[in-house]
Amino acid sequence: MSRSRNYSAIKRQCEITGKLWEDPDFPAADQSLFYSKKLHKKFVWKRPKEINVNAKFVERGFERFDIKQGELGDCWLLAAVANLTLYEELLFTVVPRYQSFGEGYCGIFYFNFWQYGEWVEVCVDDRLPTVNGELVFMHSAEGNEFWSALLEKAYAKLCGSYENLQTGSASESMEDFTGGIAERFDLRDPKQASEITFMDIVRAVESRSLLCCSIDVWQRVLFVGLVKGHEYSITAVKRVNMPWSLGSKVVELIRLRNPWGEETEWNGPWSDRSKEWNWLTEQQKKDLDLTFASDGEFWMTFGDFKRYFERLEICHVCHFNDDNSTADPASVRGKCDELCERWRQQSFNGSWIKGKTAGGCGKDLITQCLLLFLESFARNPQFQFSVTRSECTAENDCSNCIIALMQKYRRRQHAESNRFLHIGFAVYKVDDAMLYNRVLDYQFFANHESASGSRAFINIRENCQRFRLEEGRYVVIPSTYDPDVEGEFLLRIYCKNPDAL
Structure with missing residues (x-):
């Protein structure tokens, strides 16, 4: 991944002025730290060479032991960072090579994160929060190494503040580091x-x-x-x-x-x-x-x-590409003979809009109760896909489809307890070819059982489910649990066969 114009332009400007960069979008101020509580400590923002005169971006290579948690409850992030160091190709996608405090240093560093189907570059200055001259949050076991602290700062900027890193799921950060x-x-x-x-x-x-x-x-x-x-x-x-x-x-x-x-x-x-x-x-x-x-x-x-x-x-790091491309992910269930199997991906972006497309949930697949909010359920977005060949190389119960529903931009919100909506999806088989290219209505859902779907509606960023589908045409309905709840989402569908979609 090449450096963007933004990073290069900022660096050139710093070289011209001879000044170290100060990030106007993520300032060295309390607003970048916490928003919901009063700070009882005096935070002082310092550049690495002000903390340690022998500061290095990386010392003796990137290792999992470089990762030590500070006073922030972001173990879900740190656990993923430690795993990232095990694979250089993945690591150097997120943490580009050849950054240092040596020649050409201008106080700016950059990192790459996957966000909702695309890679984005995040630039940060190297001013880090300290107390009594020591780093407060993520830091390296090596006192003069700063790549991990700067990575955490870049991710905090992506999420809106350090406080927005409090509590989470490793699935979220692993996906943001890999696109998996x-x-x-x-x-x-x-x-x-x-x-x-x-x-x-x-x-x-x-x-x-x-x-x-x-x-x-x-x-x-x-x-x-x-x-x-x-x-x-x-x-x-x-x-x-x-x-x-x-x-x-x-x-x-x-x-x-x-x-x-x-x-x-x-x-x-x-x-x-x-x-x-x-x-x-x-x-x-x-x-x-x-x-x-x-x-x-x-x-x-x-x-x-x-x-x-x-x-x-488990985050499957398989370089899936959209539409007519294929990839080789390994099945975590280990139910198929081949370690690497061919998959195809389709992605959809959508939104739930109050009074229009925020229809609420359908049938509870666990209790098989009557459809809730049935009258509004048909208003939800509908996405079509086909399974044309679904044979597996091993047992008949081998899953051949993964559907993942991800809600967007919720971590940036200042509401930890209500940050993520309860989301899920239902999958319906459409036997009538006349209905496949039409929007399914109330009558269809009242008279048809869902073929599969998410086990439950859960309030995490992504609800992912794998299952086996028969050959045929399908419609997937992503929704929130309650009607008239607004949000944006990314829907990803993976089918195992090379011509499955």
């Missing part, structure tokens, strides 16, 4: 938990997906060292063969990292310096790149992972 499609799995649901196997995680890692996990409920440390209400990065998976004396069994291990970047770590089996490591050879430890440090990273068995963690989020 993120799925969330509830490990408390026996059905969903049983469908997630260790090999699914292996396939996801091998396909360069980003993975995060969490334990719900508000933040507190459990007796086993895990933190509730907190996001973790999944940074590696490995099968380890145990010695003959222990039955020659295979242990499935998963490596996680707490973005706090300190000693709050898992303390159960296979934790740092636990007795289990004595069973492995030195070569096996080397293969695992094993280190014991108070850095927030630890290993645990896959069984313990599923026992304690409640939510798994």
Whole structure:
């Protein structure tokens, strides 16, 4: 991705004037920090060389250990940043190369984020909020390294303020760093938990997906060292063969990292310096790149992972393109023989407008209750797609369609508790060719069952669902739960076959 005219123009102007850039759109002021509470600390904005005379943009390369959480509740962002460092191609899309405090330094840095179907460049000056001369929010373990703090500032600018980074889902930030499609799995649901196997995680890692996990409920440390209400990065998976004396069994291990970047770590089996490591050879430890440090990273068995963690989020980093293009994403479910399968994407932008296209929700697919707000439901936007060949290479229940409904621009709003609307969608099969190119009306919905749809209406940025559809023509109806609630959205539809759309 090339540098935009905006960055280049600003840099040229700074070179002419000899002055360091000061961003007028995201000033070094309290309004860029918090809007809902009075500040009890004196924040002083400083440039990196005012914090550390040996300041570097990056020191000894980009690493997951560069990520340490500060006094902001944005672990959902930091966990994704840590995963981003595992893949240079993805990292350098977001954090362009060759930025430094050396020759040509003008106090401006730039980053790229995916937003609703396109990549946007965000320029920031390098004035960072400090208290007593130290960075307050995200920072590197290396005291003279500043790329991570500047990345967080750029994302805060994109979202409107640092406060707007408080609380979120790793799915959101992972998508903004990759343009991928993120799925969330509830490990408390026996059905969903049983469908997630260790090999699914292996396939996801091998396909360069980003993975995060969490334990719900508000933040507190459990007796086993895990933190509730907190996001973790999944940074590696490995099968380890145990010695003959222990039955020659295979242990499935998963490596996680707490973005706090300190000693709050898992303390159960296979934790740092636990007795289990004595069973492995030195070569096996080397293969695992094993280190014991108070850095927030630890290993645990896959069984313990599923026992304690409640939510798994996987962002498929597949360079999907619109319309007649194809890509090779890996199926996280691992139900098909091929690791890489062909998909095709279609994207739609739309909006819910009060009194016009904000019709409210349709049938509850879980309880199968009568249509709610049926009279207004038909006013919702309607989008058509076809599945022309839906065979899978393995079991008949292999999903062949993913639909993701994303609401736009809500994180910039100054209302944390009501930021995201409850959104969902219903999918109807249209057997009558005469109806396919027409807007479906009240009578159609009153007399037809939906073929599929989202499990529920949820108040997160994106509601994503995968399922299997038969060959045929379909209409998807995205909506809010309540009628006359306004908002904008991006709808993405993926079908598995090369001529599926």
